[in-house]
Amino acid sequence: MPAPDSPSDDExxxxxxxxxxxxxxxxxxxxARSEALARYKPARRIVAAKTAEPLExxxxxxxxxxxxxGTxxxxxxxxxxxxAVTPTRSQHLSAQVEQRKAERRAAVRGQFAEGEVVTYAYEPVDLSTGALQAGEQRLPVRDGRALVRWGAAAGEVRDLAAYLAGRAGLR
Structure with a gap:
């Protein structure tokens, strides 16, 4: 329960x-250096063949x-x-290695510059008051404080202002 003089969740x-x-x-x-965001573009069907999915x-x-x-x-x-690196030919290594090669290939097909870091499969954070109060995402509002959940457990939270100051200062 927040103290009587603490700010409201809306504030x-x-x-x-x-x-x-x-x-x-x-x-x-x-x-500061930023990274590319991407999403998989659905494969196209050309006659009977299906094209590979690029990261766009x-x-x-x-x-x-x-x-x-986001910027x-x-x-x-x-x-x-x-x-985004043109991978070498398939050598039938482990499934994980082949998956990483496929991801790199998809980034190259998406026209990203060679060597560019590409982030995909990310989830948007809802910044509405209701979503922040629910506390089910990385940015909960609890007891009159804006927090960031930096670990997997619900209790692994930190003050958002300090977290952003520390992380943004590293750039």
């Missing part, structure tokens, strides 16, 4: 959104630990990461 949610906007503006002003560009974001902060101010939970 904390508004403060959280302002923190995110400020962090994005600060990173942009410092021209979906924006850019700064990686801040468990969060991706447009949106927030995402981190997803999978690959690098």
């Amino acid at each position: 904390v949610a508004a403060s959280l959104r302002a923190l995110v906007e400020h962090a994005a503006a600060d990173l942009a002003a410092r021209e 560009p979906a924006g850019r974001a700064w990686r801040l630990g468990v969060l991706l902060l 447009d101010g949106r927030v995402f939970e981190t997803g999978r990461i690959t690098r």
